[in-house]
Amino acid sequence: MANNRWDSDVVIAGGGLAGATLALALARMVPALRVTVVEAFPLSPDALPEDYQPSYDARSTALAWGSRLIFEELGLWPQLAAHATPIRHIHVSDRGRFGATRLHAEEHQQDALGYVADNRWMGLCLMRALSNTAVSWRAPAAVVHMEPLVNGVRVDLEHNGEPQSLTARCLVVADGGRSGLREKLGFVARTRDYGQNALIANVTTSDSHQFTAYERFTDAGPMALLPHGSPEKPGHQSALVWTLDDRELERMLGLTEQQxxxxxxxRFGWRLGRFTRMGQCHHYPLKLTTIDQPVRSGVALVGNAAHALHPVAGQGFNLALRGLMTLMEQFRLASLQHQSPGDMRVLAAYHRHHQQDWQQTVRFSDSLIRIFGAAPAPLAVARDAGLLGLDLVPGAKRWFARNAMGVGGRRPVVADHSSSESR
Known part of the structure; x- marks a missing residue:
């Protein structure tokens, strides 16, 4: 519920995919709140979705089926679907061994298990949708400091090189884990370094992907190939995520494209025929980062600012999206009850409802790394039997599929946190 004492009800630090999605969710589901987004990159009025031309080297994100449901709820899925490649089959295998499991969308009476969408396309769709809302933007700008106030916060910015400040009832940090803002605010991150790197590139193969995503576990680490390109016809382009140690990464970056x-x-084999092209390579170190207490009075961390996962199961953005909807739901309830969105009871309820989801997702992703990392022969035989068991045992396969589809965690919960007697 708006209060003229404050410049804004909610300030979102970061206008990337997470921040923009939260802004849209609040605009459409909690319109009583005044929302301001602070984004480091300038906004281009010419960047409209209908002008979008896919690039071969576009970075992409795997969207679980549960994420599609969220975007449908926000009214954005019809636009996103125009350039979202469906994943209709998932093939999980262990290189050089017999173990494998296969998931098919038709087994779950759905069109797809998930989708692959270019990050830029998702950003353009979000910007277009937000242009028709009351959400205000400060860009290019960055949050440099925050000071607690009674029932709110003062947020200090640098906007176009000039210092500014905003008062707000809640600051949501959605600028990822690399900006340093969460550390400036005193949050302590726990990090586990996997000692590996993710190499990201788009590749072309002689055989069509047939809308199949491949998860391949090797002695050097996991790799994934996700179908990319047309949502209508099965094509020959896939998005590669390849786990490499420092030495192998350096070697790969020094090779020619043919090499x-x-x-x-x-490393992958011939399931997609011959690899004929490999596009521009990006890479980043792999770490598991979590914040035990991502909320405090007037402040909440979301997305990669709150938790960053290994990309092995493609769960990072999907987990973040579920968390954003959980936070939105708590803000919606607070607005109905005339509570501040920065009230610690409101933010504690968000953390409580999201915590089980992120803990379960972290365990699922981290266990895949531990089980399918380099291992002695007896454990390798056991994990192959496990993969084969997943393929043969309906209950186990459904569990694996639900996690892969992003519907294994808890859905946002409407909770009454107005008093201890509310439940």
């Missing part, structure tokens, strides 16, 4: 394709062929 990179040969190295990938040797």
């Amino acid at each position: 990179q394709c040969q190295a990938l062929q040797q």
Whole structure:
């Protein structure tokens, strides 16, 4: 519920995919709240979705089926679907061994198990939708400091090189884990370094992907190939996520494109035929980062600012999206009850409802790394039997599928946190 004492009800630090999605959710589900987004990159009025031309080297994100349901709820899915490649089959295997499991959308009476969408396309769709809302933007700008106030916060900015300040009832940090803002605010992150790197690139193969995502566990670490390109016809382009240690990463980056394709062929195999092209390579170190207490009075961390996962199961953004909807739901309830969105009871309820989901998702992703990392032969045989068991045992396969589809965690919960007697 708006209060003229404050410049804004909610300030969102970061206008990327997480911040923009939260802003849209609040605009459409809690319109009584005044929302301001602070984004480091300038906004281009010419960047409209209908002008979008897919690039071969576009970075992409795997969207679980549960994420589609969320975007449908926000009214954004019809736009996103125009360039979202469906994942209709998932093939999980262990290189050089017999273990494998296969998931098919038709087994779950759905069109797809998930989707692959270019990050830029999702950003354009979000910007277009937000342009028709009351959400205000400060860009290019960055939050440099925050000071607690009674029932709110003062947020200090640098906007176009000039210092500014906003008063708000709640600051939501959605600018990822690399900006340093969460550390400036005193949050302590727990980090586990996997000692590996993710190499990201788009590749072309001689055989069509047939809308199949491949998760391949090797002695050097996992790799994934996700169908990319047209949502209508099965094509030959896939998005690669390849786990490499420092030495192998340096070697790969020093190879020619043809040599990179040969190295990938040797590691992945021939399920997609010959690798004929490998696009621009991006890479980043792999770490598991969590914040035990991502909320305090007037402040909440979301997305990668609150938790960053290994990309092995493609769960990072999908987990973040569920958390954003949980936070939105608590803000909606607070607005109905004339509570401040920065009230610690409101933010504690968000953390409580989201915590089980992120703990379960972290365990699921982290266990895959531990089980399918380099291991002695007896454990390798056991995990192959486990993969084969997943393929044969309906209950186990459904559990695996629900986690892969992003519907294994808890859905946002409407909770009454106005008093101890409310439940």
